[in-house]
Amino acid sequence: xxxxxxxxxxxxxxxxxxxxxxxxxxxxxxxxLRFMARRQAGHFGPxxxxxxxxxxxxxxxxxxKEYQSVTEGLVLVxxxxxxxxxxxxxxYRFPGxxxxxxxxxxxxxxxxxxxxxxxxxxxxxxxxxxxxxxxxQVEDIAEIKLAKLEGDGRLSVIRSEARAGR
Numbered sequence: 001x002x003x004x005x006x007x008x009x010x011x012x013x014x015x016x017x018x019x020x021x022x023x024x025x026x027x028x029x030x031x032x033l034r035f036m037a038r039r040q041a042g043h044f045g046p047x048x049x050x051x052x053x054x055x056x057x058x059x060x061x062x063x064x065k066e067y068q069s070v071t072e073g074l075v076l077v078x079x080x081x082x083x084x085x086x087x088x089x090x091x092y093r094f095p096g097x098x099x100x101x102x103x104x105x106x107x108x109x110x111x112x113x114x115x116x117x118x119x120x121x122x123x124x125x126x127x128x129x130x131x132x133x134x135x136x137q138v139e140d141i142a143e144i145k146l147a148k149l150e151g152d153g154r155l156s157v158i159r160s161e162a163r164a165g166r
Contacts (some may be wrong), residue, residue: 011072018072022079025059030087034103102151109147112160122149133157 011018091098106118108129119129132155138144145160 009071010068010158011069011075012066013072015072015075018075019079023083024040026080029055029059030083034101094132105148105150105156107146107148108155109141109144109157111146112139112142112144118149124149 087101093103106122107115108118108122108124109115114126114129119126133139133141133144133147136157137163138157138159143159144157146158148156150156
């Protein structure tokens, strides 16, 4: 069996078109995912994984049309990685952009009391919160001085000093 080296390395689409498609799809998906509930990022259940797979499949055609060559695939991957780097660099270099590009933390528990408005905003049930707290070795919400849902979906917990020594 002979290998058609031209089809392996020579792009069937213009490199500029691949970069533009990769840029538009990356930025479009970034905006969509940026405004999803944060808990989706830090904790993946079966439904979350299904959504990710479906998003990837739906975005695939928009990313590269029907590209054939390795070169086109590499250019597309490099474009996506470049945008990830650029966004990280921008949020580091320009702190004012952080609010726009990175979700701020959200207080879920303060001084042993659950903030219902924040729980509704993130569509977190008490069972889900309790599960996350158990993973932090917290048995009782009264033990918590502050619990925040961070921008990346992780839960950070600070125990009350009176209970922390136990």
